Structure formats: C-alpha cells, structure tokens
Amino acid sequence: MTSRIVILGGGTGGTLSANRLRRMLDEDVEITVVDQDDRHVYQPGLLFVPFGLAAPGSLVRARGRQLHAGIGYRRGVVRRVDIDQDRVHLADGSVLPYDLLVIATGARLLPEETEGLTAPGVHSFYDHAGAQELASALAAFDGGRLVVDVVDMPIKCPVAPLEFCFLADWYFRRRGIRDAVSLTYVTPLDAAFTKPVAAAALAGLLARKEIELVTEFNTGSVEHDAAGGRLVSFDERVVPFDLAVVVPLHGGAGYVEASAGLGDELGFVPADPRTLQSVARPNIFVIGDAAAVPASKAGSVTHFEGEILTRNVARFLAGQELEAGFDGHANCFVETGFGKALLIDFNYDTEPLPGRYPGALGLPLLEESRLNHLGKRMFAWLYWHGLLPGRDIPGIGSTMPRSGKRLPAVRRPVPTPHGQPHDEQGD
Ligand SMILES: Cc1cc2nc3c(=O)[nH]c(=O)nc-3n(C[C@H](O)[C@H](O)[C@H](O)COP(=O)(O)OP(=O)(O)OC[C@H]3O[C@@H](n4cnc5c(N)ncnc54)[C@H](O)[C@@H]3O)c2cc1C
The missing domain is CATH 3.50.50.60 (FAD/NAD(P)-binding domain)
Known part of the structure; x- marks a missing residue:
C-alpha cells in the first residue's frame, strides 16, 4: 500500500x-x-555579508x-x-x-514583538535582506557606539552574534578606525554563552578584543530620538547606541x-x-x-x-520500535576574526570542552586556529554537496565523540562486596 x-x-x-x-x-x-x-x-553565510566577506547572491x-x-x-x-x-x-x-x-x-x-525594533539605526543580519542593508550601514559607519543585542533566547546559532562582534572588531581595525568605535555585546544570559567552560573562553576573547559585555539584559524596547538610540531593558537599564545590530525574538x-x-x-x-x-x-x-x-x-x-x-x-x-538515538550533538565553528575560528562540540550531557574533534588528531576545540577558520569557510561547499544531499560524512557521526576531549574527572563505579556498583568515580 x-x-x-x-x-x-x-x-x-x-x-x-x-x-x-x-x-x-x-x-x-x-x-x-x-x-x-x-x-x-545558506544561513551561516549571512554572518559574512555585512563585512563584505560573502556575496549575497552566492548564498x-x-x-x-x-x-x-x-x-x-x-x-x-x-x-x-x-x-x-x-x-x-x-x-x-x-x-x-x-x-x-x-x-x-x-x-x-519576530522583530514586531519588540517595541521600536524597526527604528532607524537598528539592523539585523539574521535574514538575507537585513544582512545586505547592514553591509551598507557598516560601510557608512565612521565611529561611535555599535551595540550587538540578543533580545531573548532561543535563537538560531547562539554563537552568531558573538561572531559578529569578533568580526566587527577585525573590520574596524582593518579600516583603521577601531579607536573611534566602542563595541558592546548585550545578552539576556548571565554570561557570554550558555555553557560555563565555553562562556569563560568566549568572555576572555571579548575582553581581549576590548568588547564590553552586558549580561542579564532583557530588551523591552528600542528608543530613538534626536539624542540618539537606546536599548531599554524591562528593569529600565539603558544601553545607548549609534548603530544597533539586534537579533530579534524567535x-x-x-x-x-x-x-x-x-x-x-x-x-x-x-x-x-x-x-x-x-x-x-x-x-x-x-x-x-x-x-x-x-x-x-x-x-x-x-x-x-x-x-x-x-x-x-x-x-x-515498518511498525518497528523507534531508536532513542539522538544525543543532542551540536558543533559550531565560531569565527573570531583575523582569519581564525574556535570550534565547539557538545551534546545534551557534555558541555563544550577543550581537546580535539572528531578525535585526538582532529581540529582544536575551544582554541583559536586558522584550521578552524578554513573549516568554517569550506563548510558552505559541504552544505550544498554533502549535508543537503543527505550523504554521510566520513568521521562525522551523529553521536558526539568523546575521544579527543579533555573530560573533567567523572566518578567511576566502585564494586561493592556484593558485586554491585555503589558509586561512580572517574571515567
Ligand atoms: C545568521 C545565521 C548564522 C548561522 N550560522 C550557523 C552556523 O555557523 N552553524 C550552524 O550549524 N547553524 C547556523 N545557523 C543556523 C542554521 O541555519 C539553522 O539552524 C538551520 O538552517 C535550521 O534548519 P531548519 O530546516 O530547521 O530551518 P530552515 O532551514 O530555516 O528551513 C525552514 C523552512 O520552512 C519554510 N517555512 C516556514 N514556514 C512555512 C510555512 N508556513 N509554509 C511553508 N513553508 C514554511 C521556510 O521557508 C524555510 O525554507 C545560522 C543561522 C543564522 C540566521
């Protein structure tokens, strides 16, 4: 049938x-x-459009x-x-x-869910048209306060706004006007990212690149008048801006x-x-x-x-029992500017950890490298020719690999006198 x-x-x-x-x-x-x-x-390519690093039509x-x-x-x-x-x-x-x-x-x-998000000076790179408009706005920006704001979670690719900050730092340095630009990353989270080890690494990068981090900021509205623009949180904190790049509610x-x-x-x-x-x-x-x-x-x-x-x-x-096989596996190259990127790899149970992916000889995790940047840029080809056609990619399985990762000490089962494990220590 x-x-x-x-x-x-x-x-x-x-x-x-x-x-x-x-x-x-x-x-x-x-x-x-x-x-x-x-x-x-190809949505990951939208990140590069505002900086002139990807042609919109090619995506x-x-x-x-x-x-x-x-x-x-x-x-x-x-x-x-x-x-x-x-x-x-x-x-x-x-x-x-x-x-x-x-x-x-x-x-x-859902930009219409936040009051004032369509005000002048407010941009987004999360869709094709917005990324192109932002390219013109960045090219015309000669100095002032650039704010990157995440309205609320969940969002697609939670690292993309951070990548935007890192690339903005690179872009303004290359244009020789970094001293004239203040960069601020505004997030509703209590840290730069959701998972503690990666959050610490990413906060360190923000600090090194002189990008201010504003946490626990729940954007209530975006205001714009003769005095300039402001993000206003529900608890009435204010972050002023000359150019805002906002990731709207999803x-x-x-x-x-x-x-x-x-x-x-x-x-x-x-x-x-x-x-x-x-x-x-x-x-x-x-x-x-x-x-x-x-x-x-x-x-x-x-x-x-x-x-x-x-x-x-x-x-x-076929009337068979389902396989409870998805472990929440996620990985993401995090572009950090100057031809480098980090890689993070995690699942439901394991947060992003340092080490190598997909094994001991693989790409460095949570560490900036040129190899990761090349991986990110080559990914577009893999997307159209490997992922979308539904091909298996050798060495890249759906289950998160544990080998290569530096795991924190986990408790291992200790046999009891009766042969039953009573505790877990080490792995
Ligand atoms: C700026 C940006 C950067 C990103 N970077 C990365 C990255 O580096 N790495 C990464 O892994 N992921 C990244 N992502 C996320 C990634 O693109 C998405 O997670 C992925 O595309 C999700 O696939 P999907 O099939 O669920 O949704 P989509 O690919 O968005 O497809 C949804 C489809 O549903 C259709 N649709 C919706 N509503 C209707 C309707 N009512 N009727 C008919 N059709 C409808 C839409 O037209 C669309 O084609 C990024 C996303 C963005 C925006």
Whole structure:
C-alpha cells in the first residue's frame, strides 16, 4: 500500500530528510516537500555579508533543485495542520493528506514583538535582506557606539552574534578606525554563552578584543530620538547606541499556533528529544529549529538529527520500535576574526570542552586556529554537496565523540562486596 510522507519546510532539515528518505524507502512511498518560496538561503553565510566577506547572491539556490528525483516539491504556504484528520491545509485552499508528517519549518524572526525594533539605526543580519542593508550601514559607519543585542533566547546559532562582534572588531581595525568605535555585546544570559567552560573562553576573547559585555539584559524596547538610540531593558537599564545590530525574538512558524494540539506557546513543536517523534501524534516527527527539544537551534544539530529522524521514520512505517538515538550533538565553528575560528562540540550531557574533534588528531576545540577558520569557510561547499544531499560524512557521526576531549574527572563505579556498583568515580 502506498504511504504518503509530507515534509513541511524545504530548508536544511526538510531537504536533507527528504533526500535521505528517498534513498532509504521503496518507490511506493510518496514523498512531498512543501515550502513557501523557492529560495534556499545558506544561513551561516549571512554572518559574512555585512563585512563584505560573502556575496549575497552566492548564498541562495533554488529549493527544488536540492531535492533528488522521486521527491515531489510543492510551493505553498502552510496555514494549518489538522492532526486528527492527518491533513495539511495550504493558503491556496488545497489540502494534503498524509500518513506521516515531518515538521521542518524552522524558526521565524519576530522583530514586531519588540517595541521600536524597526527604528532607524537598528539592523539585523539574521535574514538575507537585513544582512545586505547592514553591509551598507557598516560601510557608512565612521565611529561611535555599535551595540550587538540578543533580545531573548532561543535563537538560531547562539554563537552568531558573538561572531559578529569578533568580526566587527577585525573590520574596524582593518579600516583603521577601531579607536573611534566602542563595541558592546548585550545578552539576556548571565554570561557570554550558555555553557560555563565555553562562556569563560568566549568572555576572555571579548575582553581581549576590548568588547564590553552586558549580561542579564532583557530588551523591552528600542528608543530613538534626536539624542540618539537606546536599548531599554524591562528593569529600565539603558544601553545607548549609534548603530544597533539586534537579533530579534524567535518563534516557530505561524501555522503551528493555528494547528490545535501541535505546538507550544512559542510555536515550536515538542518532541521526544532522543527519537524526535512529536508529543502531539506518533505519526508526526520534528527536525531542526522547529523542534522544542533542549538542543541548540543550529544546522549541525539539524544534520545530526536527520540521521536519527529518517531511521525512525522508516522504523515507524515498518511498525518497528523507534531508536532513542539522538544525543543532542551540536558543533559550531565560531569565527573570531583575523582569519581564525574556535570550534565547539557538545551534546545534551557534555558541555563544550577543550581537546580535539572528531578525535585526538582532529581540529582544536575551544582554541583559536586558522584550521578552524578554513573549516568554517569550506563548510558552505559541504552544505550544498554533502549535508543537503543527505550523504554521510566520513568521521562525522551523529553521536558526539568523546575521544579527543579533555573530560573533567567523572566518578567511576566502585564494586561493592556484593558485586554491585555503589558509586561512580572517574571515567
Ligand atoms: C545568521 C545565521 C548564522 C548561522 N550560522 C550557523 C552556523 O555557523 N552553524 C550552524 O550549524 N547553524 C547556523 N545557523 C543556523 C542554521 O541555519 C539553522 O539552524 C538551520 O538552517 C535550521 O534548519 P531548519 O530546516 O530547521 O530551518 P530552515 O532551514 O530555516 O528551513 C525552514 C523552512 O520552512 C519554510 N517555512 C516556514 N514556514 C512555512 C510555512 N508556513 N509554509 C511553508 N513553508 C514554511 C521556510 O521557508 C524555510 O525554507 C545560522 C543561522 C543564522 C540566521
């Protein structure tokens, strides 16, 4: 009997899942990908556009062309999913019935949720148009206070605003006007990053590059008048600016709210963090930024999730037990300017640690190096030619490697006289 898989979203997760599933499943399984537009943007490249380090046009390709033969591509805006009737309703009135649904509609930027975010002098590099406008604004900026602000978590690629600060430092030094520019990083977190070891390393880098760090700042509004611009927090702290680069609040796709029983209050879709099966219905799986799981919203996470999710979709269709295989694995190159980058690698249980990835002879972790920078710049090629086609990348598995990492002392099981472990010490 024919099974119908509908994949909502033809970005990173939707594309790589469709391509993997097409290879894994028989011809009698129909696969249809739905997306609202035909412009697949390589989002990590947006970081480089404001600094003239990437041509905006080079980041965009046609969505349909990233999908393998035998996959249907439907252009349309999803309005609602009826999880009781197993149907997707599109804005043009058409209805797509499914046996299995994969939600890959990512995260949506919500600048309108913060008062004044559309004021003059406020920019963002989180979408294609914004990154290009910011390139012009930076080129015209000859000095003053540049503030980089994260309104709230979660955001896509939580290190990207820090990378923006490091690159801004490099950019103004190269232009010979660094002394005339004050750089400030403003975050709602209580540190530069969420995980303590990486947060300390990143705060050290900010300090070395003379970038001020303002923590626990929950942006309530952005004000702009003849005296200049100001970020104002809910507890009425003020950070003045001449140019602000703001990462707006993120939410899930708009249709999630209109789909009874599917999502949470932010429009993300709760799922089992290890199988990626939705909480709402067993025949709905979730991948990437759309998922309400405790993993980072990052392309690397989406890629690692894809391996598990597609295996679980095949298992579900075959009536087999699901694999609780996703460990929250995330890794990210953190561009630090001057042709260098850091690399971080972590999962649900292990925070980013120093060492090497993916093993003892690999790339340095939590340490600036040119090799990491080359890795970051080469990643675009790997994205289009390896990740999206759904190929396995030798040595880069979905499970976080422990070898190569310098782990803190962990408690190892100590046998009791009765042969039962009673404690854990060392690893
Ligand atoms: C500036 C920036 C830098 C980044 N840097 C990195 C990095 O260095 N490393 C890293 O790993 N990750 C990075 N990321 C994050 C990475 O790009 C995302 O995590 C990844 O693309 C998530 O994939 P996804 O499939 O969940 O969502 P997306 O790739 O965003 O795809 C979602 C798709 O759903 C479609 N869609 C949404 N709503 C609807 C609807 N109602 N109807 C129809 N279609 C809809 C959209 O059009 C889109 O194509 C960065 C992101 C940004 C913005």
